[in-house]
Amino acid sequence: MALNAKIPEGPLKDKWQNYLAKTRIVNPANRKKLDVIVVGGGLSGGGAAASLAELGYNVKVFFFQDSARRSHSVAAQGGVNAAKNYKNDGDNIYRMFYDTIKGGDFRSREANVYRMAEVSVDLIDHMVAQGVPFGREYGGYLSNRSFGGVLVSRTFYARGQTGQQLLLATYQAMMKQIKVGKLTQYNRHEILDIVIVKGKARGIIARNLNTGEIERHSAHAVVFGTGGFGKIFYLSTLAMNSNGSANWRAHKKGAYFANPSWTQIHPTALPQSGEHQSKLTLMSESLRNDGRIWVPKNRDENRAPGNIPDEDRDYYLERRYPAFGNLVPRDVASRAAKERIDAGHGVGPLKNAVYLDFKTAIEKLGEDTIKERYGNLFTMYEKITAINAYKEPMKISPAAHFSMGGLWVDYELQTTIPGLFAVGEANFADHGANRLGANSLLQASVDGNFILPNTISNYLADDIKTGKIPTDSPEFEEAEKAVKDQVAKLLAIKGTMPVDQIHRRLGKIMFKEVAMSRNEKGMIWAIEEIKKLRKEFWENAAVPGNENGPNSELEKAGRLADYLEIAELMAVDALDRKESCGAHFREDYQTPEGEAMRDDENYMYSSAWEWQQGKDWKLHKEPLEFTEVKPTVRSYK
Numbered sequence: 243m244a245l246n247a248k249i250p251e252g253p254l255k256d257k258w259q260n261y262l263a264k265t266r267i268v269n270p271a272n273r274k275k276l277d278v279i280v281v282g283g284g285l286s287g288g289g290a291a292a293s294l295a296e297l298g299y300n301v302k303v304f305f306f307q308d309s310a311r312r313s314h315s316v317a318a319q320g321g322v323n324a325a326k327n328y329k330n331d332g333d334n335i336y337r338m339f340y341d342t343i344k345g346g347d348f349r350s351r352e353a354n355v356y357r358m359a360e361v362s363v364d365l366i367d368h369m370v371a372q373g374v375p376f377g378r379e380y381g382g383y384l385s386n387r388s389f390g391g392v393l394v395s396r397t398f399y400a401r402g403q404t405g406q407q408l409l410l411a412t413y414q415a416m417m418k419q420i421k422v423g424k425l426t427q428y429n430r431h432e433i434l435d436i437v438i439v440k441g442k443a444r445g446i447i448a449r450n451l452n453t454g455e456i457e458r459h460s461a462h463a464v465v466f467g468t469g470g471f472g473k474i475f476y477l478s479t480l481a482m483n484s485n486g487s488a489n490w491r492a493h494k495k496g497a498y499f500a501n502p503s504w505t506q507i508h509p510t511a512l513p514q515s516g517e518h519q520s521k522l523t524l525m526s527e528s529l530r531n532d533g534r535i536w537v538p539k540n541r542d543e544n545r546a547p548g549n550i551p552d553e554d555r556d557y558y559l560e561r562r563y564p565a566f567g568n569l570v571p572r573d574v575a576s577r578a579a580k581e582r583i584d585a586g587h588g589v590g591p592l593k594n595a596v597y598l599d600f601k602t603a604i605e606k607l608g609e610d611t612i613k614e615r616y617g618n619l620f621t622m623y624e625k626i627t628a629i630n631a632y633k634e635p636m637k638i639s640p641a642a643h644f645s646m647g648g649l650w651v652d653y654e655l656q657t658t659i660p661g662l663f664a665v666g667e668a669n670f671a672d673h674g675a676n677r678l679g680a681n682s683l684l685q686a687s688v689d690g691n692f693i694l695p696n697t698i699s700n701y702l703a704d705d706i707k708t709g710k711i712p713t714d715s716p717e718f719e720e721a722e723k724a725v726k727d728q729v730a731k732l733l734a735i736k737g738t739m740p741v742d743q744i745h746r747r748l749g750k751i752m753f754k755e756v757a758m759s760r761n762e763k764g765m766i767w768a769i770e771e772i773k774k775l776r777k778e779f780w781e782n783a784a785v786p787g788n789e790n791g792p793n794s795e796l797e798k799a800g801r802l803a804d805y806l807e808i809a810e811l812m813a814v815d816a817l818d819r820k821e822s823c824g825a826h827f828r829e830d831y832q833t834p835e836g837e838a839m840r841d842d843e844n845y846m847y848s849s850a851w852e853w854q855q856g857k858d859w860k861l862h863k864e865p866l867e868f869t870e871v872k873p874t875v876r877s878y879k
Contacts, residue, residue, distance in 0.1 A: 245498075245850060245864045248652040249353045254870045255335075258357045261653070262696060266703040273298035276702050277461040277711070279446055281433050281488055283310030285405070285683060286666025287467025288412040289690025294465075295419035297695060299702075302459060303416065304428045304448055306483060306797075311413050314469055314481045315686060318405030319619065320528035321387065321397035322369075322683035324362040329386050333394040335359045340871060342681060345391040345571050346646070346674020347824035347840060348873035349501075349848070351866065353653060354671045358681075361688045366398055368691060372411035375400050387531050387615075389679035391571035391878075397680040402526050402619040405683055412690075431457070432797065433488045434725045436464060436495055436662065439717045443662035447718075447725045451797065454790045456725055458718050460711035462702055463661045466492065467690060470645030470667040472505060474805045474812070475757065476749025478642035479511055479524035483797075489649050489668055490804040497657040498850040498862060500670035501647035502808065503816035506677055506825050507758050509575035511641035512626060513595035520742070522641040523626060525598075526619055527679040530568045532603035532612060533636070535559050535575075537587040537596050547589070547597055547635045558582055566878040573676040573825040573838075574878060576640040580758050581836070583639075590637045599635035640758060644682060646673045646825065647815075650850040650864070654697035655689060658850075663698060665689035670848065675824025729789050732799045737782035741798045744779050748772070748802075748809060756813050761829040765817040769810055776806040811851060811859060818861065821845045842873055 250257040250264075268276065276299050280291040283305035291303040307313060325338040338359040343350060366384065370376065376398050377385040386395040400407040419425035430451040437445040437460070445460035471486025472478045493499045510530065512523040536555045543550065558578055560567045570578075579596050582588070589595050604612055609632055613620070620631050629636070649657050649664040651671055656663050666686035673681065712718075751771050755764035779802065787793040822831040822838035823845070831839045847863040854860055 245650070245862055246652060247351065247864060248654055250653065254352060254356050257353050258360055265696065265700045268699045268703050268706060270298050272706040274300065275706055276300065277302070278463050278465060278698070279304070279459060279461040280465045280467060281305075281446065282313070282467035282469065282668070283307065283416070283427070284313030284315035284467060284469065284666070285408055285412055285686035286668070286690040287465070288313065288409070288416050289687055290465050290467055290665055290694050291425055292412060292415035292419055293691050293695045294698070295424035298424070301419070301425045302428060302461065303425060304431045304433060304446070306430060306432045306451060308429055310416060310427065310429070311409060313409060314484050315409045315683070316406045317479070317481065317524060318683050319402045319524070320389065320526035321399035321404045321680045322365070322408065322687065323389070323396050323678075323680040324366045324398055324684070325359055325396055326363055326366060328384060329395045331394045333396050335363070337394065338362065338396060341392045342672070342678055343674070343871055344876055345678040346676050347838065347876050348674065348842070348868070348871075349823050349866065350674030351671060351848070351864075352868055352870065357693065358672050358685060358688055361692045362684055364692065365684065365687050369408060369411055369687070372415060374407045374411050377401065387528060388569055390527055390530060390569045390575065391566070391678040392569070393566070397528070399528065402528065402616055408683055408687060433491065434728070434800070435491050435721045436659075437718050437721045438495055438659065439711070439715060442660045444711045445713065445718065447721050449725070452792060454793070456722055458713040458722060460713045460718070462705045462708060462711060463663065463698060465694065465698070466649065466662065466664045466668045467666050467686075468668045470648065471805070471808055472642045472645055474748070474809055475642035475752050476746045477514060477519060477522050477753070479508055479522055480643075482521060485801040485804070486645075486808055487801050487804045489664070490808055492649060492657065492659065492662060494853050495659065496853070497659045497662060498650040498852055499647070499811060500650035500848050500850045501675070501815065502851065503756065503812045503819070504646035504675050504825055505642065505757075505812070506572055506644040506646060507576040507640045508643035509572055509579055509640050510598070510638050511643075513590055513592065513637055513639035515592070523622075524641070524643070525623065525636065525638060526616070527572065529598060529616060529619060529636070530575075532607070532615070533568065533598040533600050534602055535568050535579075535596055535598055537582045537589060541586040547599070556582070556587065563878045570878045571676055571678060573827070577758055577827060579640050595637035595639040597635035598638045600631060601635070604632065642753065642757065644677055646670065646675060646677055650848070654700060655694050656697070656701065661701060663694060665694050675826055728800070729796070732785050732796060732803065733788060735780065735783045735785055737784050739778070739782045740784050741795060741802055744775065744783060745798070745802050745805070748775055748805060751775070752809055752812070756809075756816055759827055759829055760816050762817065765813050768813045769817070772806060772809045772813065779803065779806055814859065815849055815851065819845055819849065838876070840873075846873075
């Protein structure tokens with residue numbers, strides 16, 4: 243199957259408007275005849291569900307949390323980007339587009355990135371109208387701050403809880419549509435398969451996590467806003483239930499998986515404190531605006547941080563990257579921290595962290611100003627560590643975080659399965675090999691609220707005479723049987739090894755060889771270890787209970803079965819790409835200064851992998867063409 247990105251004609255700055263001018267629209271009277279299923283209740287899924295219902299479509303939204311307010315979008319704290327140039331510091335749509343393209347190391351689709359920057363201008367007004375209490379200046383103007391990878395201030399924020407506030411606004415928009423009867427929500431439901439009828443996505447098979455009942459739901463189109471798969475590393479900044487299963491089930495039904503190895507390691511998390519932990523806590527990247535990162539120059543340093551004078555401190559980001567300093571992109575900051583820790587300069591009981599110090603900022607701006615900007619983050623840090631970060635530096639460490647890779651989608655956000663769309667982190671489209679901070683909330687919000695509602699009509703226009711999609715067709719029966727067989731297979735293992743223990747072992751393999759730093763020998767080893775672990779899982783996993791009613795171990799086992807396949811593809815993709823770019827850092831492809839070394843001649847493409855049952859994956863390549871920018875060596879020095 244040839245990849246068709248469906249990029250509109252015309253100059254880059256006109257493509258989105260050209261598309262909107264020519265796309266087919268379903269008239270309001272016909273929208274009530276069309277059903278749409280949305281999977282995921284976070285910013286992308288919830289935004290899509292509310293927006294499509296507002297337009298008049300009949301929408302069902304599914305999520306496994308008890309409330310959509312618990313969607314993981316709530317954890318994105320630092321802010322959301324928009325090119326509104328409120329600071330009059332030279333920002334504009336093109337600059338934001340270029341920063342994002344460069345931040346992704348010239349490995350993203352130009353047209354999608356420009357559209358995200360273009361639509362960002364409207365998003366802030368939309369969210370203000372929905373009640374988001376963005377930070378404001380004394381005179382009432384919305385305030386901005388900087389994030390990594392840029393030299394301007396374009397990040398709008400609500401203290402350190404921006405994701406939560408955006409999610410609450412989205413939730414309220416959904417509640418409005420539920421009240422008027424255009425939106426039905428199904429909480430505590432997990433998607434176990436999608437249903438393909440005559441080549442089109444026509445529904446889903448879901449499990450009610452409260453009753454264990456397997457349900458069939460049909461629609462004219464299906465939208466995935468299911469987030470990323472960073473929990474594959476076990477220890478990550480993601481919520482415990484965050485997973486990649488919905489995307490993987492779609493992949494095994496024909497949706498290509500793009501750039502799966504491009505996963506982001508966030509530089510600003512709390513370090514692991516022991517083997518007892520099941521997740522890591524994210525501290526917002528916004529802290530790098532005022533915090534300075536350093537390690538002791540002396541590897542045997544045993545003085546308290548406050549007693550170490552400046553001449554004995556290595557402010558290594560400021561030293562290595564003087565132009566951007568502590569605001570380098572995440573992949574650069576994470577690798578630099580790993581290099582210092584590996585060199586023996588780590589701090590903390592396990593020597594696995596670096597310092598994030600606010601002493602200079604407090605002396606310059608005052609503690610009250612820092613408290614106003616980041617107060618809830620400092621409170622959270624103290625609750626977890628019992629350390630007052632106004633008096634003593636925070637300890638931070640890199641941690642698995644965001645998936646740049648995901649389901650391959652075209653310009654319309656449609657996957658290679660007609661009728662299946664993917665929005666937000668579930669797709670691969672906007673970030674390339676590295677995501678800039680505060681672009682996550684942006685992509686999720688604009689995909690769901692602005693882009694998908696305008697592109698899905700082009701597909702649904704063909705279905706106004708189709709009528710309701712029946713759920714008693716052979717395709718639905720076959721999909722339901724396959725789901726029940728998988729559940730029975732998991733429950734029949736009757737092994738002795740807890741699922742979490744196997745997942746933890748997988749995470750260690752992945753973080754060791756398929757995370758911040760990779761090499762050919764290590765990835766070949768990882769692939770073999772993943773295969774062995776997968777065999778062990780199916781022979782010896784302990785999955786107690788039965789399929790009737792709640793069974794969290796069964797849920798975890800199903801997700802881990804998917805992770806054990808996703809993990810192999812991540813390593814295969816990383817092994818195949820013999821270059822370094824963004825978060826994909828190959829030790830065998832780096833400059834003498836230790837920076838990523840791209841190979842534009844041979845790898846200027848997005849990898850889209852096709853599932854082949856019982857065989858290796860088949861690679862399809864989407865060439866990346868740049869009309870407005872010239873790919874250059876990415877430098878933040």
